[in-house]
Amino acid sequence: MDVESYDVVIIGGGIAGFSAALYTARQGLKTAVITIDIGGQLSYASVIENYPGVEAISGLNLVLKVQNQALSYGVEVYIDEVIGLEKTDQGFLVRTKKGLVFNAISVIAACGKAPKRLGIESEDNFIGRGLSYCVICDGPLYRGKDVALVSFGEKGIENIQFLASIARKVYYIVSSERDPSIEIAKEYSNVSIFTGHRVVELYGGQKLEKIVLVDKNGNRVEINIDALFVELGFETRIDFLKPFVDVNDKGEVIVDKYGRTKTEGLFAAGDLVETPYKQAVIAASSGVIAALSAINYVYSVKGLRRSIVSDWMKKQKTERVISKFRL
Ligand SMILES: Cc1cc2nc3c(=O)[nH]c(=O)nc-3n(C[C@H](O)[C@H](O)[C@H](O)COP(=O)(O)OP(=O)(O)OC[C@H]3O[C@@H](n4cnc5c(N)ncnc54)[C@H](O)[C@@H]3O)c2cc1C
CATH class of the missing domain: 3.50.50.60 (FAD/NAD(P)-binding domain)
Structure with a gap:
């Protein structure tokens, strides 16, 4: 050692x-x-x-x-x-x-x-390789790409506004169905909203390529992305x-x-x-x-x-x- x-x-x-x-x-x-x-x-x-x-x-x-x-x-x-x-x-x-x-x-x-992290086992493997905890720092690298965002509240609003203006597609994952950021997210045609879902798996090789979401009933959704942003405080x-x-x-x-x-x-x-x-x-x-x-x-x-x-x-x-x- x-x-x-x-x-x-x-x-x-x-x-x-x-x-x-x-x-x-x-x-x-x-x-x-x-x-x-x-x-x-x-x-x-x-x-x-x-x-x-x-x-x-x-x-x-x-x-x-x-x-x-x-x-x-x-x-x-x-x-x-x-x-x-x-x-x-x-x-x-x-x-x-x-x-x-x-x-x-x-x-x-x-x-x-x-x-704060998602708490998924494979999370460490993708930090800096498609997984970021800072939209303002790394968001500009994904101009014209497909990205996912896990966030909520004021921070969620700020991040949606920024990412929707630069990314091709934004998948917004927010745990509460009554979060104030949802109304703002609805204003953007390139944002798809997943309420009541959480990210449970990450897949990729050298870079993150796919995330898997699960809803309250255990239904799975697979999404191909270029980057995942997690801003949970x-x-x-x-x-x-x-x-x-x-x-x-x-x-x-x-x-x-x-x-x-x-x-x-x-x-x-x-x-x-x-x-x-x-x-x-x-x-x-x-x-x-x-x-x-x-x-x-x-x-x-x-x-x-x-x-x-x-x-x-x-x-x-x-x-x-x-x-x-x-x-
Ligand atoms: C959005 C925002 C805006 C702000 N605006 C202002 C402002 O305008 N003016 C102002 O004066 N202050 C502002 N602040 C407050 C300011 O950022 C903090 O007071 C300051 O950054 C604290 O610095 P720190 O070095 O003590 O801790 P932190 O900035 O929290 O840094 C801690 C470091 O430790 C690392 N770390 C944590 N655990 C471990 C570990 N186990 N092993 C290795 N590394 C670890 C972290 O990765 C991080 O790099 C703002 C804060 C936020 C969140």
Whole structure:
């Protein structure tokens, strides 16, 4: 079993995770970001107008800017899902869905939220290969094609309006027969609506080609498509963290003012943590607090007699990093 060793492993590639990574890497700590996707919730925001110092920008581009800053200091990125965490004498072992194992002196959990999934076994096989959880990000790739959308409510309305205007055909799958999005969907001649149905199977080779729906009575419908979009909101997926953190009644991780959890060496940041306001700038700033604390923790574990309270010095950028960017 190959084990990659890092000073700091950051779980989550949203604005909190990449802000933390920028700081740990600038201090010369070997840093990995493991993330299901790049951008997190911000990739669903078509425009951000309230991030200080940045004029209107798409949410994804805002995170990509921070990611590029972090990459330029040597951060390595793995697209994967963390499913296991263990405390060891040396620090932590972090396990991923793809079977990778990481050794880390310190871990920063910045895994705010991830898109809700259908919960079908074959789902993982088609992510990025015809299955997307973000209409605004990937919809434009399917201009003139046949697509299916699983969604509801306000988000369903927004997505129907967008997809119906660019796709040849849209199959809209919505669980409630009284969902407000249905009336809007009816306005488009290229939209077929399936209420009370759910997607139960996905088929394809290199790419997703067909979905199977089932209604309440167990009747099956097979539909050939070029892409399936699933927008059902977000959820936290932090079972692996639970033994190491305290959570409040909303399931938010409790940290102190240094971003410390109850487990030494494990820090948390961003929307994941207990905070009354969920905003990009707040997530970024808590990522930085967790990073500064993790840096001091790693120094102390390494027996280095130094600590930092700020990060002002000009640092050398590195050339090696881009080639290590692991998507
Ligand atoms: C539609 C929308 C519009 C918004 N508009 C604004 C706005 O205009 N201004 C503003 O300030 N804020 C806005 N927000 C809020 C803002 O997006 C969040 O506060 C911010 O993105 C939180 O960042 P984060 O890094 O903490 O978490 P997230 O953005 O949730 O990122 C978490 C990351 O962790 C990853 N992850 C989760 N679980 C795992 C795991 N087990 N293993 C590996 N990776 C994992 C996810 O894939 C994701 O990349 C908006 C949010 C949404 C949904």
